Amino acid sequence: MSSLKQLFKQNILVKNFCRMWPYIKPYWFRACLGVALTVPVGALDGAVAMFLKPFMDKVMVEKQPHFSAMIPFLIVGFTLLQGILIYSSNYLNTWVATKITIGVKRSLFSKLLSMDTAYFDKHDSGTILFRYSNDADLASAGLVDNLKQFLSKLFSSISLICVLLYNSWQLALIAVVVLGLAFFPTQIVRKKMVEIMTRTVGNAANIMTIYNETFSGNKTIRSFTLEDLLKQKFNNVTDFMFTLTMKMVKGTNWLSPVMHVIMSIGVALVIGCGSYLIISGKITSGNFVAFIAALMMLYTPLKSVGNNYISIQNSFLAIDRIFQILDLQPEIKNHPSAKELRELRKEIRFENVRFNYLPDKEVLHGINFTIPIGQTVALVGNSGGGKTTISNLIPRFYDLSGGAITIDGTNIKEFEQNSLRQKIAMVFQDNFLFSGTVRENILLGNPSASEETMWTALKNACLDEFVKSLPQQLDTQIGERGILLSGGQKQRLAIARAFVKDAPLVILDEATSALDNKSEHIVQKALENLMKNRTVIVIAHRLSTIQNADKIVVINDGNIAEEGTHEELIKRGGAYHALYSMQFRTQETK
Template identity: 55%
Template sequence: MKNFLTRPVGELIVSNPFVDNYRKMWPFVKPYLFRAVLGLLLALPVGALDATVALFMKYYTDDVLVAKNAIFAAWIPLLIIGFVLVQSILTYLVKYLNTWVGNKITLDVRKKLFHKLLSMHSGYFDTTDSGYIMMRYNGDADTACNGLINNLRMVVTRVFSSITLVFVLLYNSWQLTFIAIGAFAAAGALIYVVRKKLEELVRNTVVISSIAMRAYNETFNGNRTIAAYNLQEDQESRFNHLMDEVFSLNMGMVKHTGWLSPVMHFIVSLGLALVFWQSSSMIVKGTITSGNFTSFVTALLMLYTPVKTMGDNYVDIKKAFLAIDRIFEIFALKTDIYDKPNSAEMDGLKKEICFKDVYFSYKPGVEVLKDINLTVPAGSTVALVGNSGGGKSTVVSLLPRFYNVTKGAITIDGVNIQNFTLKSLRNHISVVFQDNFLFTGTIRDNILIGRPGATEEDLKEAVKNAHLDDFIHTLKDGLDTVLGERGLTLSGGQRQRVAIARAFIRRAPIVILDEATSALDNKSEAVVQKALDNLMKNRTVFVIAHRLSTVVNADKIVVINEGHIVEEGTHETLLKVPNGAYASLYNAQFKKKEHHK
C-alpha cells in the first residue's frame, strides 16, 4: 500500500482526540448546528429519565410495597406509561435528528473529498492505488461522520444519564456510592492500558481493508487477463492470504480488547457484591430504608450497563477519530498542478508552440526528458516517433499540464503555459488516447463531454467527421444508446471514433493524438485514420505514432530516444540522413512489412 503502510505508528494520533477531532469537523457541523444541538438537547432528558425511574423505585418500595399506599399504587401504571411514552418519543426524535445531521455531514465531506480527488495531479494517481482511494475517499467519510454524531449523542446521553444516576446514588447513600464509584473507576482505567495497542490494530485493519478493495477492483478490470493467463488460482491464493491477515487482525482485536468487557463486568460485579454486603448491615441498623436500597441498586445497574460495554464503544470511537484524522490528511494534500495567482485566460493559438530547454523527471534525480527544444508553428503537424519508452508520450503530457516541467518552459505564442489558467489551457486542447475512457451513459453523453453546450447540428457534424454515422444508424436508440462501464460493449475502433467525435466537437485549435490507432487492426485503422484526418484539418497537431506509415505526411517528424531529440525534419529529409535514427526505424518496419507479404 503506497504512502500508507510506511507511515509511522504514531502519526495519526492526536494529543487530545475528542476535542481536536470535533474542532476539525466544526466547519462541516456549523451549517446544521441548530438540528445538531436540538438533537443533543433532546438527548439530555432521555438520559435524565433513567435517573427518574431509579429514583421512583424508592417511593414505590417505601410507599407501596412497605406502607401499602393504595392511592399511590393506583397512579403507578399511568406514571410508567407516561415515562415510557415521553422517553420513546424523545428517543425517536433524537435518532431522526442525529441521522439527518450525520448523513448531511457525510455528504458534505464526500463532496469535498471528491472535489479534492478531482484536483489532484496525474502524478498522484500514478503512485496511489485504487483500493487506497476508495477506502480513504469514500469509506472514511461514513466512518468519521456517522461515528462523530453517534458517538457525540452516545457520550452526551450517557454522561448526563451517569451524572443524574450518581446523584440518585448519593441521595440514597453516600457510603454505598463511594464503593460503587471505586469499582467503576477501576474498570475505566483498563481502557488506558490497551489504548496504544488498539490504535495500531485499528489502523492496520484499515490498511488491509483498502488492499482488499484493490483486489476486487483489479479482478474486475483485469478479468480478461486473468482468464487469458489462467491466473484464477494465483489470484485466489493471494486473496486468501489477504483474508488470513484480516482474520489475524480481527483476532488480534479480540485478543487485546475482547477481555475488556468481561473483566469490567467482573470488577463492577465485585463492586455490586460489596454494595450488597454493606447495604445489608445498613438496612438492619436503619441507616437506609428498603426503598433507598432498591433505588440505589436500580441506579447502579443502569449505570453499570454503559460501563460494561465501554470497551466496545471505545473501539468504535477510536475508528471514527482515526478516520477523521485520515480525512484531514487528504484535505492537507497539495496538488502540483494549480493556477498561479493572476493567471491569464488563453485566447487561442496564433503563432507557435515552443519547448525551450525542457527537462522532466517523474522521480527526483531520474530525468525522463533532457534538453528538449522544439518549435511547432500554428497549423502544422508534428509527429513524435522513436523507440518505446523514449519519452514521446511524456512530451505531449506536458502540454496540457498533466505534469509540470522540471526545468525549462513550454510557451504558446511566447507565454509560458504555467501563466494560463488550467481550464482555459485545456479548453484549447483535444486529446485522443490509445485507450480512450468512455463513461457510463449514452454515446451522446460521451461525445458532448468535449463541449457540453454544443448544438444538435454540432453533434451531427462531429459524428459525421468521426465516421460514426453508419454505425449509429445500426443502433436502435442511435446516439442515445446506453454504454456499459468503460464502453466495453463497443469495439476498439468504435470507441476510438467516439473519442474522435468528442475531440472534434471540442473545436480546440491544438490536437494531441497519442498512438490513437496502434491498438487497431488494419480495417479499423483505415476508418479511424480517415476520422483523424478530418480532425487534423486546420489544427496544430501532435501525433505519436508507432506505425511510421501514418506520419509520412507530417510537416515535421521528431525522433526521440532516451529522452533526447536525436533528429527532426520531414520524412524525405530524414530518410536521406546516413545511418539516421528515423531511416533505421522506417526501413526496419518496411522490411518487416515486406517479409510478411
Template identity: 55%
Template sequence: MDRKDFNKELNPSSLKDMVRRMGPLIRPYWFRALLGIAMTIPAGALDSTVAVFLKYYVDNVVVAKNATWAGYIPVLIILFTVVQGVLNFSSTYFNSWVGTKITTDLKKKLYKKLLTFDPCFFDTHNSGDVVYRFYTDADTASTTLISSIKDFLTRFFSSVGLICVLFYNSWQLTIIALIVLGAAVLPTQYVRKKIKKITPKIVTSGSDVITSYNETCNGYKTIASYNLQDYQLKKQYGMLDEIFSLSMKMVKHTNWLSPVMHIVISFGVAGVIWFGNSLIIKGTITSGNFASFIAALLMLYTPIKSIGNKYIDIQKAFLAIERVFEMINFKPKIKSAQESVKIDGIKESVEFDDVVFEYKPGLPVLKHVSLKVPIGKTIAIVGNSGGGKTTLVNLLPRFYDTTDGSVKIDGLDVKKIDLQSLRKHIAVVFQDNFLFSGTIRENIMIGNPEATQEDLDKAVQSAHLEDFIASLKEGLDTYVGERGVMLSGGQKQRIAIARAFLKQAPVVILDEATSALDNKSEAIVQKAIDNLMRNRTVFVIAHRLSTVQNADKIIVVNEGTIVESGTHEELMKEGNGAYKALYNAQFKKKKEVSDEK
C-alpha cells in the first residue's frame, strides 16, 4: 500500500455499518452503553412535555381563566425539566465513559496492528500519515460514534414525542410540517458527495503538517546549521495555507445547508400559521391546540436547522471509521505462514539460493545471488554504494521478502519459519542504531527483558561500556533522551552492541556499524564488535575494508550481483579485481590524508 492508496478517497459508512463494525469494541461495555442509550429515550421524549402543557395552559388559563391550572402547570414544567436534566447528565456521563474506553481500546488495537507492518510500509509512508491514521482517526471514529448515537437517539425520541403532539393537536397541520421537513433534508446527499471528495485531501494535508513538526524536532540541528529557518517556515506556511484553502472549500460546499434548511423550514412555519388561522376560525382546533402545535413544531425544526453542521461531523466520523478499519483489516505481506515452524537454533548454515529482489517491479536490486555460509563463519559484504549489500542481509530476518529465489536456514526457507522465532535468532547492529526514550538500562534490556543483572553486567563489560557507565551519576539509569540525542555516536553503538550481546542470538548482522565514527570511537567500538562476533555466524557490511581483512570470506557485491568472493589474501592476488581496486583506492586515500597531516 503506497501513500496514494493510504489516503485514497473512501465511501463513508452508513450508521448501520458503523455500529456493526464498532460492535465488538462496544460489547465489553454493553451494560453502561445500553444504560446511557436507554436514558436518551425519556430524556428525548420529555422535550414534548412543554408543548403538551402549553395547550392546557392556553385553553384553561389564558382562555378559560382557570386559576387551578395556573398554579399546577409551571410547577409541572419545572419538575419535568429537572428530571430531563438529570437524565441528560447521566446519559452524557455513561456515553462519555464508554466512548473514552472504546477510544483507548481502538488505539491499542491499532498500535498492535502497526507493529505488524512490513518495513516497506514505513519506507513509503511518512510519520504524519501514521499519526493521523492511527491516532487522530481513532479519536474521531470512536468519540464521534458514541456522541452521534446519543444525539441521534435523543433527537429521534424527542422527534417521536413531538410528532405525537403535532398529530394530537392537528393532523392536517402535521402533514404540512412533515412534507416541509422531508424537503429540508434532501440536500444532504449533495453535501455527502462533496465531503467525500474534500476530506481525504484535508487528511493528507494534516498529516503533512504533523510530519513537518516531527522533522523539525528530529532535524533541528540540520535546520540550524544550514540556516533553514526561512525555508522551513515557507514550507510550513504553504501547508497551512493549503489546509485553510481546503477548509474554506469545505465551508463553501457544505455550510450553505443550514441556511437553506432554515429558509425551507420558514416556509413550513408560515404555511402552518396560515392554514392554522383558518382551522381556529372554523373551530376545528382550539387556541391551545394551535399554541401547543407551534411550540412542538419549533422544537422539532430547531435542531433540523443546524443539521448541516452536525451532518458534516457525522460524515467525518464515518470516514474515520472506514480508514481505521481499513488499517485493522490490512494484511501485511510479511507474516508467519499458517503452518510455520519454530526453530531452536541454527545448526548447519545460512543460504541465499538464487535470490532476486525488487523494491519496484521491473527494477531488480539483487540479481540471482547465491551464497552459502556455514555456522560460525564471518562473511564480509563489500562493494560500491547502492550495490545491494544492505538489501541482501535485510532478507535474512525478513525485513523484506525475496521476489524470487529463497533464503534458507538449515535448508528451510525462512518464509516457513515462525517470524518471531526467526528474528529471535538474529541480532542486528545498524549504522545508526535507534535508542528509545528512556534509560541506558531500558535500552540494553530490550535485547532480553528477562535477563538477570549478571547478564546485563556481562553485556556492558563485553561492549566496553563499563568506564562510560561508571562516569555517569545515575549509571545505567541515566536518561538518554529521545533517539539517544544526549549520547555520542560511539556510545550509542556500544549500547546497541550490548543489546545484541544480551539477545545471545547465534547470527549477527553488522550493517556499517563503524562507518559513521571517528578513529578513536571506531577503535573501541571495534573491540566491542570483536567480542560480539566470537562463536557466532556473522554478516559484516563494511565500507572500511581494513575492518574485514580477517573475515573467513569476503564477497564483493556490485549492481546486485556477487562479482568476487574469497579471503582478503586471495582477492588481493587478483590482478584487476574489484576488491583489490577498492582496497587500493582506500589505502591511497588514507595515505594522502596522513601525508597532509
C-alpha cells in the first residue's frame, strides 16, 4: 500500500494536477464536463473498429445485403457523434484553460508586486517577462490539453484493447506486450530533455531582454552606432538557441522512428500469428480485420509520441517553474506585530547603519545622524558614496545589514510597510511615468484626489499652464514612460504626483541634475513649493540648490565626513568646502 502511495506521489501528471488544483477548482464543473466528453470520444474509436467484424463476416463472406446498407450509416453516425463531442470538449477545455491561465497570471503578478527591490536588481527583464507570462500560458493550456489527450487516449486504448481481446486474446496478448515495450524509450530521454529545456528557457529570456533593451535604449544605440554590436549579440544568442534546438532534436527525435520500428514488429507478429489462427479456424476473417483496424488505431498515436512528449515535458517544467516563483518569499516582510505609522512627530534617526548590496562588500559603514521633523537635510558627497542608498533604506526598499533606522524612537521594521511608504513622497532623477493620461499619472499619488486638488498640485508644480494648453488637458495621453513630455515636464508631473500624495516626508534624489539650466530653474521652484512645511531629504549634486538646508551631511565612501549648515561647513574648510570650491571654480571658468 505504501509503495502504491509513493508511486502515486511520484506520478508527474498527478503531481502537477494537484499543484494546479486551486486554479482549476473554481471551474471544476466545466473542467470535469470537458474532460468527461473525452471518454466517449476515445471509446467510440473501439465502436468504429468493432463494426468491421460483422461487415466482413456478414457482407464480405456471407453476402447479407441488409448489413451492407446498415453498417456504413452506423459508422458515419458514430463518427458524426464523435465529431460533435470533440468540438464540445475542445470548446470547454479551451474556456477552462484560458480561465486557469488568467488565474495563474494574476497570482504571478501579485507575487511580482510583492518582491523586494533586490529581486529586480538580480533578474533581467527578459527573465521576468518569460517566467511570469509565457510560463503561465505554457503550463495552463498544456495541463488541460495534456489531461484531455491523456484521458481520450486512455479510454480509446481501453476500448480498442477490449476489441482486441474480443476478437482474439492470443493476438491481443502480443499487441499489449509490444505496447508495453514501447514506453521504455521515453524514460531514457527524459533527463536529457529537462537539462536542455532549462537552458532553452534561459536563452529565450536572454532574447526577450535584448528586445527590451533595444526598445528602451534605441537613442543610445543610435548615438553610439551600436547597431552592428547589437546584431552580433542577437546573432550569438540565436545561434545558441539553434544549437539547443538541434540538441533537443538529436536527443528526442529518434523516439518516433524507434516507435515505428516497435509498432511494425507488433503488426508483423500479429499478421503472422493471425494468418495461422485464420487457417486453423480459431478466428474468422472478420475477427482478423477488426483486430487489425483496432491495432492500427491503437498504435498510430504512439508513433508520434516523441513530438508529443516534448510538449508534455515543456508544460510540466513550466508548472515547476511557476511554483518555484510562487514559493518564493520576499526578504522584506511586515513584522508579525507590525503597527501603523500614523504621523511623524519628532525625528528620523540613523543609528550605526550598515548596509551591503553584495556579501562582503559593505556600502555604508556605521552611519549616524538625525533628521529633525520639519527640517530640510541635504546629503552631498562623492559619486557612489552611499547617498541614494540612504534614501532607499528609509522606505525599506532594502533592509539594513546592521544598526537601525528609527522614527520617533521606533524601528521602522516595526511599522507596516504600506503605512511607512504612504508617509513618504519620492522624486527621483529619472521618474517613472506610466502609459496613460496626465490625470491617471497624477492620481497615482492619491486615487481619491479631486479635480481641484489636481489643478492645485499642477500649479504648485509649475505645470498648470502647460496642461491647460494640451488638446485634452488632464485627459491627454503622455505615451509609454511619458515619452511625449520633455525632461522638465516629466519632473514637474512627478512633483505634482508628490503634491497630491501630500506625504509629510519628501525625498528628492538628484531631482534636477539631468535638466538644463532653464528647466532646472522651473523645477527648482516647483520643488521649493513641495518642500514647504514638510520634512525633506535632498540628495544634490549642485550645491547651489541646498545652501539653505537646515543641515548638510557630507557622505564619502559610505562614511559621514562632516555635517552642519552651509556657513558652518564653509568655515570649517573640510570636505564640503572642497566640493563647493571646486564647483564654484568650474562655474567661473564657464
